[in-house]
Amino acid sequence: MGKSVTVLHWLVLTLGLVAAQAEKAEQALPNWLTGIIAVAVFLFLVFIVFLVNKAWCETPSEPEAVPTEYAMTNGSTCETSLDAVSSEDPKAYENAIVHQTDEKVTKM
Amino acid sequence: MDFTLKSCMKKCFPPQNTTANHVTINNPADISVILGYFMVVIAVGIWSTFRTNRGTVGGYFLAGRTMVWWPVGTSLFASNIGSGHFVGLAGTAAASGIAVGSFEWNALFIVLLLGWVFVPVYLTAGVITMPQYLKKRFGGSRISLYLSVISLFLYIFTKISVDMFSGAVFIQQALGWNIYVAVIALLCITALYTVTGGLAALMYTDTVQTFVIIAGAFVLMGFSFNEVGGYSALLDKYSLSLPSQRGFNISEQCYTPRGDAFHLLRDPMTGDLPWPGVLFGIAIIGSWYWCTDQVIVQRCLAARSLTHVKAGCILCGYLKLLPMFLMVFPGMISRVLYPDEVGCVEPSICTKVCGTEVGCSNIAYPKLVVSVMPTGLRGLMLAVMLAALMSSLASIFNSSSTLFTMDIWTRIRPQARDKELMIIGRVWILCIVAISICWIPVVQAAQSGQLFDYIQSVTSYLAPPIAAVFFLAIFMKRVNEAGAFWGLMGGLVMGLCRMVPEFAYGSGTCLKPSNCPKLICGVHYLYFAVLLFFCTAILVLFVSYNTPPIDDKHLHRLVFTLRHSKEERVDLDWEEVERGRKARREADEKETVVTEEDQIERGDRSIMMMIIGWFCGISDTQAPEPTEEEVAEASKQLPDISEDPLWKYLVNANALIMMSVAVYFWGYYA
Numbered sequence: 001m002g003k004s005v006t007v008l009h010w011l012v013l014t015l016g017l018v019a020a021q022a023e024k025a026e027q028a029l030p031n032w033l034t035g036i037i038a039v040a041v042f043l044f045l046v047f048i049v050f051l052v053n054k055a056w057c058e059t060p061s062e063p064e065a066v067p068t069e070y071a072m073t074n075g076s077t078c079e080t081s082l083d084a085v086s087s088e089d090p091k092a093y094e095n096a097i098v099h100q101t102d103e104k105v106t107k108m
Numbered sequence: 109m110d111f112t113l114k115s116c117m118k119k120c121f122p123p124q125n126t127t128a129n130h131v132t133i134n135n136p137a138d139i140s141v142i143l144g145y146f147m148v149v150i151a152v153g154i155w156s157t158f159r160t161n162r163g164t165v166g167g168y169f170l171a172g173r174t175m176v177w178w179p180v181g182t183s184l185f186a187s188n189i190g191s192g193h194f195v196g197l198a199g200t201a202a203a204s205g206i207a208v209g210s211f212e213w214n215a216l217f218i219v220l221l222l223g224w225v226f227v228p229v230y231l232t233a234g235v236i237t238m239p240q241y242l243k244k245r246f247g248g249s250r251i252s253l254y255l256s257v258i259s260l261f262l263y264i265f266t267k268i269s270v271d272m273f274s275g276a277v278f279i280q281q282a283l284g285w286n287i288y289v290a291v292i293a294l295l296c297i298t299a300l301y302t303v304t305g306g307l308a309a310l311m312y313t314d315t316v317q318t319f320v321i322i323a324g325a326f327v328l329m330g331f332s333f334n335e336v337g338g339y340s341a342l343l344d345k346y347s348l349s350l351p352s353q354r355g356f357n358i359s360e361q362c363y364t365p366r367g368d369a370f371h372l373l374r375d376p377m378t379g380d381l382p383w384p385g386v387l388f389g390i391a392i393i394g395s396w397y398w399c400t401d402q403v404i405v406q407r408c409l410a411a412r413s414l415t416h417v418k419a420g421c422i423l424c425g426y427l428k429l430l431p432m433f434l435m436v437f438p439g440m441i442s443r444v445l446y447p448d449e450v451g452c453v454e455p456s457i458c459t460k461v462c463g464t465e466v467g468c469s470n471i472a473y474p475k476l477v478v479s480v481m482p483t484g485l486r487g488l489m490l491a492v493m494l495a496a497l498m499s500s501l502a503s504i505f506n507s508s509s510t511l512f513t514m515d516i517w518t519r520i521r522p523q524a525r526d527k528e529l530m531i532i533g534r535v536w537i538l539c540i541v542a543i544s545i546c547w548i549p550v551v552q553a554a555q556s557g558q559l560f561d562y563i564q565s566v567t568s569y570l571a572p573p574i575a576a577v578f579f580l581a582i583f584m585k586r587v588n589e590a591g592a593f594w595g596l597m598g599g600l601v602m603g604l605c606r607m608v609p610e611f612a613y614g615s616g617t618c619l620k621p622s623n624c625p626k627l628i629c630g631v632h633y634l635y636f637a638v639l640l641f642f643c644t645a646i647l648v649l650f651v652s653y654n655t656p657p658i659d660d661k662h663l664h665r666l667v668f669t670l671r672h673s674k675e676e677r678v679d680l681d682w683e684e685v686e687r688g689r690k691a692r693r694e695a696d697e698k699e700t701v702v703t704e705e706d707q708i709e710r711g712d713r714s715i716m717m718m719i720i721g722w723f724c725g726i727s728d729t730q731a732p733e734p735t736e737e738e739v740a741e742a743s744k745q746l747p748d749i750s751e752d753p754l755w756k757y758l759v760n761a762n763a764l765i766m767m768s769v770a771v772y773f774w775g776y777y778a
Binding site: 031032034035036037038039042043046 | 764767768771772773774775776777778
């Protein structure tokens with residue numbers, strides 16, 4: 001639940017806060033209540049996104065709206081968009097950088 | 109405001125009579141606190157030099173990739189919060205209310221974007237610098253060269269000079285020293301521990317700095333709220349804080365506090381920070397700053413694993429909740445307590461108070477420190493400012509030397525070995541220090557009383573194209589080199605079309621509005637940022653779709669959708685990398701021939717050279733350039749961004765909690 005949530009939160013924020021602002025002039029709602037309403041709207045939308053993601057994943061046959069250029073390497077699209085765990089390597093990660101260094105050795 | 113050299117000289121080097129009656133920090137309590145702070149920072153710096161190997165590129169620039177989550181998080185925070193924040197946030201808050209805090213609270217979400225979307229791609233790509241990423245992603249060298257140059261430009265003119273200026277303002281108010289003396293002293297100390305320690309030292313000392321910053325700022329906040337009578341008293345008194353001397357023909361709106369001072373989201377047409385701009389414009393600028401900029405990304409790349417990156421980002425997010433309470437509210441309190449100085453509007457009075465006639469809101473925070481804090485704690489606050497200043501400056505120095513060394517110098521001399529790169533990196537730091545000192549007068553003259561505005565507006569004219577190109581590079585495979593390059597050029601031209609006239613006509617003040625034509629300067633800079641972002645994106649896509657695409661085989665682990673791919677990648681820049689390797693191998697061979705010859709003649713090296721070598725962490729022995737077989741073997745070990753499922757869910761849940769907290773606060777102050 002990485003990318004799609006963070007992309008969608010802007011929509012959430014905008015909706016929630018513009019709605020809140022509409023009532024700001026007369027202080028009809030106390031501040032803390034506006035805050036809580038905004039959080040409720042946000043969590044609700046996160047929940048919806050989560051459900052949509054789950055529903056999308058359930059159908060392994062081609063999801064219609066996906067442009068073909070998003071290549072599927074490990075299977076379905078939703079896996080890549082859900083930050084799928086790549087199963088092989090649980091051990092500490094290494095990195096192939098051009099100059100291989102040995103971190104623990106201090107050459108003085 | 110008139111920007112000719114003569115007026116600049118008059119403004120920039122005024123007679124130093126504004127600091128005659130300031131309290132100097134000359135009592136034992138204050139001095140001992142400051143000395144204690146320096147001891148701790150130097151000790152941590154020295155400890156970290158023994159912990160990691162600084163003599164190699166990986167060790168110096170990336171801390172050996174061994175950092176856990178808490179130095180990552182605190183280093184992100186401390187690198188970001190500079191003295192510019194203390195002076196600029198508080199000053200702009202004093203002038204116009206809490207909306208400036210939205211710059212900080214927007215970052216809560218952007219930092220999650222960094223950890224979840226951008227860093228996984230950077231990690232699998234296996235790059236050290238951002239221009240290097242673009243080089244691998246697009247091929248060719250003009251994009252990475254442009255990015256290096258413009259990043260260095262932006263560092264010098266928006267980050268370094270602003271931070272130095274703010275630190276100097278603070279020292280001038282608190283200690284009464286000449287600005288340039290203060291600046292040079294600060295730079296020497298910062299350069300010292302940057303040059304010696306490398307990123308590891310920085311990240312560990314950043315943790316110390318973060319504690320000092322937060323502790324000191326909390327103390328000041330407590331004293332300020334006490335002085336003004338509490339939070340609700342602030343709400344009431346702020347709108348009533350008018351200066352007593354208003355001049356006879358100054359319109360009322362120039363000195364009256366804004367009606368919407370306590371709202372984050374303001375009117376889209378008449379507000380000084382309109383809410384669509386706040387939500388979207390700041391997001392775009394924030395994406396550039398947090399997700400594509402070398403300073404911040406380098407700290408994430410130094411982490412031990414992706415989970416540590418994410419946890420560090422969450423920690424940084426929580427810490428970013430604090431500046432609103434630690435700097436914005438005290439800034440407003442300062443205006444309530446000292447309306448005649450901080451809220452001065454009459455030009456002659458302002459000049460007497462702080463040396464500039466456009467306004468003195470920048471002295472809001474230093475004034476509080478000098479007036480409200482008891483002895484002993486004043487020394488603590490000076491230590492806090494020094495902490496903020498040194499941590500940001502040191503990070504920027506380190507990252508810009510990374511950029512210069514890895515991207516520009518290796519292009520000039522591909523055969524350079526680690527030792528030469530290290531030396532060049534350190535020499536470059538000294539160069540930018542000199543340039544930044546020369547730029548201070550311009551910052552002082554062009555700031556027009558709103559330091560934060562200056563930074564944000566310059567950034568919003570130059571950064572959105574870069575953010576657009578990075579977003580498209582990561583998410584769309586169809587984008588290719590021609591598209592990205594022409595998009596960047598088009599964006600640069602558009603940004604300059606707005607920036608140059610605005611600086612030429614001057615930004616003007618409430619008393620003397622600038623006569624920049626409405627068509628150019630009438631659009632708020634945040635709206636302009638959004639416009640620039642979308643125009644650049646459209647240009648990039650247009651050019652990309654009309655030119656041949658890049659094959660998938662060049663893009664494995666360089667785009668978001670392919671970040672888990674395990675297939676072999678044909679690097680677009682392999683030619684250049686190969687050339688570099690060949691040159692380094694030849695240099696190696698030449699060196700072995702030479703040393704064999706004069707090994708007999710050479711006595712022991714001079715002691716001075718050895719001391720300098722140890723100090724700078726440069727060792728004599730150089731790891732030989734890997735042979736072709738070793739390179740082939742190394743490239744088979746792919747960088748790993750897998751995560752333990754348990755930690756992954758924990759970290760995701762935590763991120764959700766943090767976002768909810770952020771949304772609550774946004775809703776509360778909207």
